Amino acid sequence: MERLTxxxxxxxxxxxxxxxxAGRSADVCLRLPAPVDRGTLRRLVGEAQARLTGAGLRHxxxxxxxxxxxxxxxxxxxxxxxxxxxAILLDHRLTDHExxxxxxxxxxxxxxxPVHAVGGALRVFxxxxxxxxRYADRPATSGHAVIQLSSGSTGPSKVIGRTADDLIAEVxxxxxxxxxxLPGERIILLPSMVHVLGLVGGLLYGLHAGVExxxxxxxxxxxxxxxxxxxxxxxxxxxxxxxxxxxASTRPDGPLPQLTRMTTGGELVPAAxxxxxxxxFGVPLGNMYGMTEVGVIGTDLHGxxxxxxxxxxxxxxxxxxxxxxxxxxxxxxxxLSDPTRWADGWLHTRDAGSVDPATGLVTVRGRxxxxxxxxxxxxxxxxxxxxxxxxxxxxxxxxxxxxxITAYVQPDGPLTEEMLDGLLAERLAGYKRPRTLRLVxxxxxxxxxxxxxxxxxxxxxxx
Amino acid sequence: MSGQSDLGxxxxxxxxxxxxxxxxxxxxxxxxxxxxxWLVHLVEQxxxxxxxxxxxxxxxxxxxxxxxxxxxxSLTSAxxx
Numbered sequence: 001m002e003r004l005t006x007x008x009x010x011x012x013x014x015x016x017x018x019x020x021x022a023g024r025s026a027d028v029c030l031r032l033p034a035p036v037d038r039g040t041l042r043r044l045v046g047e048a049q050a051r052l053t054g055a056g057l058r059h060x061x062x063x064x065x066x067x068x069x070x071x072x073x074x075x076x077x078x079x080x081x082x083x084x085x086x087a088i089l090l091d092h093r094l095t096d097h098e099x100x101x102x103x104x105x106x107x108x109x110x111x112x113x114p115v116h117a118v119g120g121a122l123r124v125f126x127x128x129x130x131x132x133x134r135y136a137d138r139p140a141t142s143g144h145a146v147i148q149l150s151s152g153s154t155g156p157s158k159v160i161g162r163t164a165d166d167l168i169a170e171v172x173x174x175x176x177x178x179x180x181x182l183p184g185e186r187i188i189l190l191p192s193m194v195h196v197l198g199l200v201g202g203l204l205y206g207l208h209a210g211v212e213x214x215x216x217x218x219x220x221x222x223x224x225x226x227x228x229x230x231x232x233x234x235x236x237x238x239x240x241x242x243x244x245x246x247x248a249s250t251r252p253d254g255p256l257p258q259l260t261r262m263t264t265g266g267e268l269v270p271a272a273x274x275x276x277x278x279x280x281f282g283v284p285l286g287n288m289y290g291m292t293e294v295g296v297i298g299t300d301l302h303g304x305x306x307x308x309x310x311x312x313x314x315x316x317x318x319x320x321x322x323x324x325x326x327x328x329x330x331x332x333x334x335x336l337s338d339p340t341r342w343a344d345g346w347l348h349t350r351d352a353g354s355v356d357p358a359t360g361l362v363t364v365r366g367r368x369x370x371x372x373x374x375x376x377x378x379x380x381x382x383x384x385x386x387x388x389x390x391x392x393x394x395x396x397x398x399x400x401x402x403x404x405i406t407a408y409v410q411p412d413g414p415l416t417e418e419m420l421d422g423l424l425a426e427r428l429a430g431y432k433r434p435r436t437l438r439l440v441x442x443x444x445x446x447x448x449x450x451x452x453x454x455x456x457x458x459x460x461x462x463x
Numbered sequence: 464m465s466g467q468s469d470l471g472x473x474x475x476x477x478x479x480x481x482x483x484x485x486x487x488x489x490x491x492x493x494x495x496x497x498x499x500x501w502l503v504h505l506v507e508q509x510x511x512x513x514x515x516x517x518x519x520x521x522x523x524x525x526x527x528x529x530x531x532x533x534x535x536x537s538l539t540s541a542x543x544x
Contacts, residue, residue: 121499246501
């Protein structure tokens, strides 16, 4: 096994077969809803591997996957790793502007994107016909197996890399957590597999452990219930807090004995919401805490410690000056050396929190920076504000979270909300865009001229 | 079928208020993919039927008013059909 260093080398690609694709050919691994068994998946991965190498992907290179959640995404991801290459995961909701910047920085050898996709905003999984395009002829910028982009505070997205060893360690961590779906059971998969919860907690763990992955037919409460009911085997619903509301607001329609538990990550769930869920379905609502940089950090899958979580096996958490730090042997950041984010084997989470010395339970109390969670997706308000400020016609902008991303914009010429909307839509993925835009003649400033960020003062400025 | 054309703007704002935990008069009128999924889900729950919406219809929804127009069309055509 390679050492984890600041510039890791790629692992031998056999890990894909050993850790993810092993098992009996007839075992079902995905239900879309048509079952996809392991033998079929192995065949599809092999075919995709031939297409990727035919287009120029090589061991030590990188493939950018700009695909919505789909069988094509799963197959190309595994095929990329099987080549011994790095997978750069680009959320399909990113704009061309965001994707072009990422590709220019990461110089993949190929880009995989849909030529045709069926199913729109309400689909959890999409039917995709993909195309592979040659992009650059350079080795990957690092030896990480996967690269993910996180909304950044300094303009472009943060680039986060994880090695194959790190992913394998996380998959194995899941197998040691009490309350995860067990072999032969099902995960009703709602989070995007481009992001860490759906990727490792859903896809990779499911493939490794022999748990069937079942995305509902669409993003609605009835479809989640239908997916749970579709088989007799126990089912865990994996999602983010938004999905609790979908499930809990369905009309009661008989017992749901297959439902074992719902587990959410992304943000804290209010105690009242958790209680309402448990009262309705009679099963636990589990909670997970994790980050793109390290994956799952801690869990409370039985809902016994809410709002606290117990660190996952092998993960150490400590509190330093009110901030939670998590053991992380190597810096996960590519092209960034920032000791305020990672130093000496510890990741600075920028989450406020505490660790109970007696029990080891960790309580997360919210962000110490400008990052917010929108439906489980992390958005740095500084990125939104920086984008707005850079638009033509904008003199200044302040972006705050006021039960939703809210932007206050001071124009320096003729500017309408519609014009701003159009410009933002070209530059920022939908989940990052403000839900409320307010144009104000003069943004409030301090006596020294700094923009005021208090929500109360901003509300007064834009009544 | 009765009650299928009575969907109003206030209904949708009430649904979004439930999602965002904001008073109805402070609910943003812009609708993202999450808000849209929530509205479709709750309208389907209310009428006990599935809304058959095309990708183009869904993609065109940017505001509460857009959503209302599309939902009304879908509910009406389902009734007529």
